[in-house]
Amino acid sequence: MTRRLLSAGFLFISSAAAAGGFQNGPQSARLLGLGGAATAYSRDASAIFYNPGILGHLDSLTHLSIGGMGTVRATSFLGADSRRETRQDLSVVPGGYLYLTHPISDRVKVGLSVNTPFSYNTKWPDAWEGRSVVRSASLQTVYVQPTAAFKVNDNFSLGAGFIYASGQLKQERSLGQYDDQRATARFEGRGNGIGYSLGMYGRTGEDLAFGISFRAPVTLKMNSGTATYQNIPALDAALYPASSKFTSQVELPSALAVGLADHMTERLLVTFDFTLTGWGRYDSLNFDTQTGPRVRSKRGYEDAMAFRVGGEYEVSKDLLVRAGVSYDESPVRDEFITPELPDGNRLGGSLGASLRLNRVMLDLGYSLDVVGQRTARVNRTQFQAPSIAGTYRTLVHTLAIGASYSFGSKN
Amino acid sequence: MQRFQPRFPVLIFRPLLRLALLPLAAGSLLSSCAPTQTEPTPSAGPLDVSRYLAVGDGYTAGFSDGGLTAASQEYSYPALLARQFARINPQAAFTQGLLPAGTGTGYLTLRELNALGIPQTSRVTKGRAVRSAYFVNPTACGGPDTTFLYAQAPSAPLSQNLGVPGLGLTQVGVAGLGNTANQNKTGAFNPYLERLLPLNDNRTYLQTVTDASANASFFTFFMGLGDALPYMLNGGECGAAPSGSLLNLNAKKVLDQLTANGRPGVIALVPSLQNLPFLRLGGKDGIRGQLTQGANPDSIYITSSIGNVVRPIDAGDFVLPAGLARLGRQETVALPGGGTVQARYGLSRRNPVSRRDVLDLNEFSRVNSSLIGLNTELERLATKVYKLPFVKLEDELFFQINTRISVNGVEYSAAPVRGNFYSLDLYSLTPRGNALLANAFLKTINKSYRANIPYVDANTLPTTARPQ
Structure with missing residues (x-):
């Protein structure tokens, strides 16, 4: 019932633009519980990634935080022509993170961030009605970011990081123009790219902190992807070579974020984030093949905003509980909704907790995002942009478990 | 899981992946929460389509x-x-x-x-x-x-x-x-x-x-x-x-x-x-121009239904598939005054596309x-x-x-x-x-x-x- 109410409210909001794209959930069990409002949150080592400026303000201990995440995107599709419902096959997107910070001096701190900020893994049933648009598609990325920060004074610090990103892309679709149901086109590529991250963090008095961060876009360059065509009839064997190389580029977006954190009471911290994600550069995904047909697909993403609010309450020295709410605008425009990633504006709620066990903090986080219903209308004469008409409804579950440890702490 | 093979930080990631197993297992439980959509009941409205x-x-x-x-x-x-x-x-x-x-x-x-x-x-x-x-x-x-x-x-x-x-x-x-x-x-x-x-x-x-x-x-x-x-x-x-x-x-x-x-x-x-293919293929937008072997497309000659005269092809004429298959073929043609001559079918006034091969x-x-x-x-x-x-x-x-x-x-x-x-x-x-x-x-x-x-x-x- 609640879900229905939520999505009803969503319909109302989502009329403007499409949401979150293939951004993974907040990259830390603590942040996940906090709804991802991270830009001014200085209690977690994940700050290296979300705002390198915070690193300069961490204490004089060495912090390690590691964890694993799992995201399930459950989408159902109701075909406008067939009037039939299709549910995506279950696919869990695995993720993980590692954050390590170390003080060099009181003013200079260094850190390393390894995480999985962007990914999707879409799997439709093999024989579903849109199989010639997409049968499965996935992207996995890993960001590695060595970072350094400098504390300018007690209230202000700056940080910067270098990003090395690697990723793997897979796509498979059926070639439905042939009678053989096994006729398949498959694309697979790996690539990497570089970028940077900048951030500043400041405090005004004891209660209020703010942060601004910018993460540069990254282009994953895939220089030797493989296009495979299987079970092509003899008549067209020359058109679709069994295997050929392709080059491609996957554009990962930039992010500009501003955040506030306020100690409302001694025990309650509230954080607020606004993020502008530069999805606009993801205009198309093209596979330039050496032989065989070129594959171009228009994405037409638009920059998207996200608002996140989180609260953290200190129950005791050994237990922290969190809750968060987020609203994530989709970068996917109405005319480009495809079954590859039928995204929509998202409204998310999250819960989390940290429990001290001896010297280790155990972190837990869970979020449920309700994705606004999207309706894909298709003009079949626009044959360059194949899609399938129908409505998509999606729920996104994210669960993260992590552990943090501080070397040299007294506890 | 197997699909995820980060090339770079494999060693660091192994413990993370192990940790990820727990959320994965929990994720499978949650998958039952996929939103359902009701399939509309097919209806013919006021129509009786039974016969x-x-x-x-x-x-x-x-x-x-x-x-x-x-x-x-x-x-x-x-x-x-x-x-x-x-x-x-x-x-x-x-x-x-x-x-x-x-x-x-x-x-x-x-x-x-x-x-x-x-x-x-x-x-x-x-x-x-x-x-x-x-x-x-x-x-x-x-x-x-x-x-x-x-x-x-x-x-x-x-x-x-x-x-x-x-x-x-x-x-x-x-x-x-x-x-x-x-x-x-x-x-x-x-x-x-x-x-x-x-x-x-x-x-x-x-x-x-x-x-x-x-x-x-x-x-x-x-x-x-x-x-x-x-x-x-x-x-x-x-x-x-x-x-x-x-x-x-x-x-x-x-x-x-x-x-x-x-x-x-x-x-x-x-x-x-x-626009039916058997006409369109041999129409002005079709492939007949490709069959003239480099010559001007107008150099296709047909036998007109009016007066049975031989004339250059018009944009409104359609060469039928049988004619397309034969177009440009070197053939021996009998001359009216006796004797024979070699002429390409449809590309010479002496060997025009026949009336049956053209609409x-x-x-x-x-x-x-x-x-x-x-x-x-x-x-x-x-x-x-x-x-x-x-x-x-x-x-x-x-x-x-x-x-x-x-x-x-x-x-x-x-x-x-x-x-x-x-x-x-x-x-x-x-x-x-x-x-x-x-x-x-x-x-x-x-x-x-x-x-x-x-x-x-x-x-x-x-x-x-x-x-x-």
Whole structure:
């Protein structure tokens, strides 16, 4: 019932633009519980990634935080022509993170961030009605970011990081123009790219902190992807070579974020984030093949905003509980909704907790995002942009478990 | 899990991945929370589609790849429509006069697609469902012609698919058109109608429709191309172009019967003739220009139907596939004054494209104006007289096919073979083409009758009805 109410409210909001794209959930069990409002949150080592400026303000201990995440995107599709419902096959997107910070001096701190900020893994049933648009598609990325920060004074610090990103892309679709149901086109590529991250963090008095961060876009360059065509009839064997190389580029977006954190009471911290994600550069995904047909697909993403609010309450020295709410605008425009990633504006709620066990903090986080219903209308004469008409409804579950440890702490 | 293989930080990641296992397991539990969407119940609105009657020619019969077979009949658009109707009302019965399983009246197979993309075909006569004796007319236009009798369908009740290949609107009043005794009456006998009727039945097609419609609750009407095709396929050399006034008159006669007692239905307006592939390929936008071997396209010479004169080709002329296959071939031509000369077919005034190999602009205009007139009349009848919905097949389907469409990721076009819409004879449709045609009817039905009938998924049907 609640879900229905939520999505009803969503319909109302989502009329403007499409949401979150293939951004993974907040990259830390603590942040996940906090709804991802991270830009001014200085209690977690994940700050290296979300705002390198915070690193300069961490204490004089060495912090390690590691964890694993799992995201399930459950989408159902109701075909406008067939009037039939299709549910995506279950696919869990695995993720993980590692954050390590170390003080060099009181003013200079260094850190390393390894995480999985962007990914999707879409799997439709093999024989579903849109199989010639997409049968499965996935992207996995890993960001590695060595970072350094400098504390300018007690209230202000700056940080910067270098990003090395690697990723793997897979796509498979059926070639439905042939009678053989096994006729398949498959694309697979790996690539990497570089970028940077900048951030500043400041405090005004004891209660209020703010942060601004910018993460540069990254282009994953895939220089030797493989296009495979299987079970092509003899008549067209020359058109679709069994295997050929392709080059491609996957554009990962930039992010500009501003955040506030306020100690409302001694025990309650509230954080607020606004993020502008530069999805606009993801205009198309093209596979330039050496032989065989070129594959171009228009994405037409638009920059998207996200608002996140989180609260953290200190129950005791050994237990922290969190809750968060987020609203994530989709970068996917109405005319480009495809079954590859039928995204929509998202409204998310999250819960989390940290429990001290001896010297280790155990972190837990869970979020449920309700994705606004999207309706894909298709003009079949626009044959360059194949899609399938129908409505998509999606729920996104994210669960993260992590552990943090501080070397040299007294506890 | 196996899909995730980060190349760079494998060592650091192993413990993370292990940690990730827990959320993964929990994730599988959560997957049951996928949002559900209710499938709408198919409904025909106020329509009773339980007793559907289809009236038409070869397109309605399911003629495909140059023949009618038991398999191609299963994929006729009326059969596909009936399948959708059955989803609304499982009691809805649709019996069409099927040929015995595995048989047919012969069909074309593909030998190869030549360099220009024209299918090279062979006719298969194996498994022909003939009965008793055949009749050969040695003096038929265009060479000897054999008339067979085909396996009969049960005639009581009459087939609900009254699609008859080769039938024109101009013939609906011809008595004995399906009478077994008329087998040797060339031009006044149709073996496809004969097999739907009892032996030696002298009913006209109009009477047949009248009798069958008494039991029908819904109809579709798609006629007209059957009048134009025989004339066009023979380059305008066999018989006369259909008379426009007779088309209009007979269309009204048939529709008067179909719409009797307020019976609902859908009236189809015929698609444009010049875009049927057998004309289009040899038309001004087709491939004929590529066949002139570097010479100016205007240097194709044809024999005009007016005055039998040899003249350069006009933009409005259509070279038929047989002519295209021969165009540019070096041939020995007898000179009028005696002696011979080598000349390329169609590229020399001495060896012009023959009248049978070209539908010239005058011939085309004769048949085209009749069909355009028929469309105008059908639209008038539908809106003014019967107040029934009509579907402009040109706008709703055939024109779109010319420029290519993508249906759920699969492209359909007018290209021979690869286009998956037109069959090998270059005018009739493949099973998938029939599905798209059925959907054009369904769209009109859904809109006009406020029905909610699911569409046919063309991509799940075979690309051809011939045995593979």
